[in-house]
Amino acid sequence: MKEELKEHIxxxxxxxxxxxxxQQDWSDFLIPDVAALLNDLSKSExxxxxxxxxxxxxxxxxxxxxxxxxxxxxxxxxxxxxRYLLNNLRPDDRTALFEELPGQVTQRxxxxxxPEDLKEARLLLGYPRESVGRLMTPDYVAVRPHWRIQxxxxxxxxxxxxxxxxxTIYVTDRSWKLLDSLELSHFVLANxxxxxxxxxxxxxxxxxxxxxxxVAVKTMQKYDVFALPVLDSGGILLGLVTFDDVMDVAExxxxxxxxRTAAVTPLKTSYLESSVKELVSKRIGWLIALVFVSxxxxxxxxxxxxxxxxxxxxxVFIPLLLGSGGNAGAQASTLMVRAIATSxxxxxxxxxxxxxxxxxxxxxxxxxxxxxxxxxxxxxxxxIGLIVGLTMLAxxxxxxxxxxxxxxxxxxLGIDPAVASNPLITSMTDVxxxxxxxxxxxxxxxGL
Amino acid sequence: MKEELKEHIxxxxxxxxxxxxxQQDWSDFLIPDVAALLNDLSKSExxxxxxxxxxxxxxxxxxxxxxxxxxxxxxxxxxxxxRYLLNNLRPDDRTALFEELPGQVTQRxxxxxxPEDLKEARLLLGYPRESVGRLMTPDYVAVRPHWRIQxxxxxxxxxxxxxxxxxTIYVTDRSWKLLDSLELSHFVLANxxxxxxxxxxxxxxxxxxxxxxxVAVKTMQKYDVFALPVLDSGGILLGLVTFDDVMDVAExxxxxxxxRTAAVTPLKTSYLESSVKELVSKRIGWLIALVFVSxxxxxxxxxxxxxxxxxxxxxVFIPLLLGSGGNAGAQASTLMVRAIATSxxxxxxxxxxxxxxxxxxxxxxxxxxxxxxxxxxxxxxxxIGLIVGLTMLAxxxxxxxxxxxxxxxxxxLGIDPAVASNPLITSMTDVxxxxxxxxxxxxxxxGL
Numbered sequence: 084m085k086e087e088l089k090e091h092i093x094x095x096x097x098x099x100x101x102x103x104x105x106q107q108d109w110s111d112f113l114i115p116d117v118a119a120l121l122n123d124l125s126k127s128e129x130x131x132x133x134x135x136x137x138x139x140x141x142x143x144x145x146x147x148x149x150x151x152x153x154x155x156x157x158x159x160x161x162x163x164x165x166r167y168l169l170n171n172l173r174p175d176d177r178t179a180l181f182e183e184l185p186g187q188v189t190q191r192x193x194x195x196x197x198p199e200d201l202k203e204a205r206l207l208l209g210y211p212r213e214s215v216g217r218l219m220t221p222d223y224v225a226v227r228p229h230w231r232i233q234x235x236x237x238x239x240x241x242x243x244x245x246x247x248x249x250x251t252i253y254v255t256d257r258s259w260k261l262l263d264s265l266e267l268s269h270f271v272l273a274n275x276x277x278x279x280x281x282x283x284x285x286x287x288x289x290x291x292x293x294x295x296x297x298v299a300v301k302t303m304q305k306y307d308v309f310a311l312p313v314l315d316s317g318g319i320l321l322g323l324v325t326f327d328d329v330m331d332v333a334e335x336x337x338x339x340x341x342x343r344t345a346a347v348t349p350l351k352t353s354y355l356e357s358s359v360k361e362l363v364s365k366r367i368g369w370l371i372a373l374v375f376v377s378x379x380x381x382x383x384x385x386x387x388x389x390x391x392x393x394x395x396x397x398x399v400f401i402p403l404l405l406g407s408g409g410n411a412g413a414q415a416s417t418l419m420v421r422a423i424a425t426s427x428x429x430x431x432x433x434x435x436x437x438x439x440x441x442x443x444x445x446x447x448x449x450x451x452x453x454x455x456x457x458x459x460x461x462x463x464x465x466x467i468g469l470i471v472g473l474t475m476l477a478x479x480x481x482x483x484x485x486x487x488x489x490x491x492x493x494x495x496l497g498i499d500p501a502v503a504s505n506p507l508i509t510s511m512t513d514v515x516x517x518x519x520x521x522x523x524x525x526x527x528x529x530g531l
Numbered sequence: 532m533k534e535e536l537k538e539h540i541x542x543x544x545x546x547x548x549x550x551x552x553x554q555q556d557w558s559d560f561l562i563p564d565v566a567a568l569l570n571d572l573s574k575s576e577x578x579x580x581x582x583x584x585x586x587x588x589x590x591x592x593x594x595x596x597x598x599x600x601x602x603x604x605x606x607x608x609x610x611x612x613x614r615y616l617l618n619n620l621r622p623d624d625r626t627a628l629f630e631e632l633p634g635q636v637t638q639r640x641x642x643x644x645x646p647e648d649l650k651e652a653r654l655l656l657g658y659p660r661e662s663v664g665r666l667m668t669p670d671y672v673a674v675r676p677h678w679r680i681q682x683x684x685x686x687x688x689x690x691x692x693x694x695x696x697x698x699t700i701y702v703t704d705r706s707w708k709l710l711d712s713l714e715l716s717h718f719v720l721a722n723x724x725x726x727x728x729x730x731x732x733x734x735x736x737x738x739x740x741x742x743x744x745x746v747a748v749k750t751m752q753k754y755d756v757f758a759l760p761v762l763d764s765g766g767i768l769l770g771l772v773t774f775d776d777v778m779d780v781a782e783x784x785x786x787x788x789x790x791r792t793a794a795v796t797p798l799k800t801s802y803l804e805s806s807v808k809e810l811v812s813k814r815i816g817w818l819i820a821l822v823f824v825s826x827x828x829x830x831x832x833x834x835x836x837x838x839x840x841x842x843x844x845x846x847v848f849i850p851l852l853l854g855s856g857g858n859a860g861a862q863a864s865t866l867m868v869r870a871i872a873t874s875x876x877x878x879x880x881x882x883x884x885x886x887x888x889x890x891x892x893x894x895x896x897x898x899x900x901x902x903x904x905x906x907x908x909x910x911x912x913x914x915i916g917l918i919v920g921l922t923m924l925a926x927x928x929x930x931x932x933x934x935x936x937x938x939x940x941x942x943x944l945g946i947d948p949a950v951a952s953n954p955l956i957t958s959m960t961d962v963x964x965x966x967x968x969x970x971x972x973x974x975x976x977x978g979l
Contacts, residue, residue: 250715250757272688304775337785341789341792359890367899370859373854373855373858378851381847381850395839396836402828402829402832402849402965409857410957414814417792417795428803443814446811450815505792505861506857509957
């Protein structure tokens, strides 16, 4: 039966029937048999099978293997041909097929690698793009609760590879489950003869390897800690994330938000490293999408062509009215998008903010309305002054409310509020501004 | 003569002749005489005089005073009536009149105060708004080079007020001049019987209390350190700045840049804390300034009123052409402003970027030109299609270059490039877009 199994699994692997392997009921087989099967397979087949095993089976097999076999399996996991195999799966297939590797395997894997290989390994571990798993480093020192402080300090002295990550010492149990996170200073300040347990408070802040990296930024900002432990779904300590990486992430995230503000799909690399083709591709989509919003504006003008031809002076004020509306809308949406991003305002407070911004919009609108009414009067007399002034008031008020509310509506719909970019707001307020303008103009001029 | 001096100085103080006192030649007087004079004055007079003394004289006097007199002077420095006196000077007068307090005085002052008073004290010390001096905390532990490691650790145990700032230990000489910055882990890893000097490398990164707080962000990001010592102009250790404060600063600075992007003068408080009046005042200035740019657009239309009246269909495409130009300009300027803010691009590279962006602008322009030519053709025939398509190409190219170059020009002129806000770029590209549109239209339609 062992031969039969081997035959069957080998065939499935050769035919790249990943899904079949995934759905295999492994409870029929003994762990030693599966381990033996693994050892008989070729390098890349071994890795694929190991990655396709259910999490508990993989953990059992891993602890069953000899130390050397473990290490060779781990090395195979980062071997080039395996990498090729794994990378050639469609990303969604990869996520669907593979379970999270058992924490102990991940940990050993990270510790086994050269720092240069770390980046690629984190990718292979299957943590999503922009997740905490991609940021973490395995450079931590862990101690056990029953050790004496002096023993712990001696252990820290021995294990210290890198003093930068020595500031926080982790306390784990035998299976590497995190029990506490303590600062090095606690050890220095404690009585050397006490046990580690006496200084433990069993309270720590941690991240999951699957958390979005923005969670790391917010958590670090909230708790003012400069290193956060990263755990797998079973609470096993995988690594840590330090403030310097998190500061870089915060800057990158801010840059992405800036790009979104101007309707640019965030660049994957820095501006200087981005090719002309990449820059064009990140911008053209939004530019074309916004053409269709602008066409609505053109449509409104087309409807009122006759009015414009009769009272051509109305055309003169189009750039002033639309420009000002767009500016007020961009101001309001940027204030809101940033306030939401920094958790300064909460989506639940929309009504309060709505009322505040009606006041702001009215005051801005009155100021701007008076100024434009003067220009309108000088250029075209009382009626034109009245039309331009009233339109400006209404446009500023409406643009302000669109700018404030759109980010809230997007958040409510589960869309990143930064999509309410300045160009989108400007294009939307253009349409609305023209409708208001012609409505007011035809009313005052008596339905031309 | 001592009486005479006292009389003279007292009179100057009573008449608030601060400048006279400042210009006094103190070399004629003996330090003990000036110290005695200080002690004879009233509280607030004493403080004013002390703050007006030249830095070396103040330092001499301070070290001459008895411990109790020192402390009472320091307490007076933060006393309410003195605060009133100091605060009532015009800020520019304050900066012009007062020299930096001697480092040792500053240090003692910071250490003497309750944490709640610290914020105000940092203000009174005269460090400018948004300077590192306003951020620093005096919670550090310093050791001397000749101490043994074990002695140093014992000292750290005794002095530890706050474990968060214990990760970095500073080595100073007797006058508190900073000699080195060492991590606590270095002490833990060192041989307890060696001296501190054996683990020193005499290299450290530090900030000046007068540095802009953005310098703290950049320095911390560059060197990946989580605490930076703050020195006065003589190299005396005043305090330290930790990563958590710096992360908050980085977020605030990003928020300010976001606000500038949308032509909002950065708010001093969070959005929720800002009053309607404050929000209006931060927005109305730019809105009005931009009206005058928009009026140029209106002027261009006024010049070509006749053309528009004859070929009214040209009006229909104004929102499409100006909107798209504004969008492309906003994209380009935001990419540039952010790349400059994060030091991704250097102003010296402008030519390389200019050439790159001509390519980007051309490609975007060709895409957008073809799309708009189709709309133009459908709406108004071949000639209109040609006019709209060519205008779109030219407008996108020109807007892109304005958006890229304006931040560089502003930087060159010493102005924050973030002033090249989306609204400013949009308003500028409107004017340019209309000029291009009418130039192309009149040429193709044969000088209407």
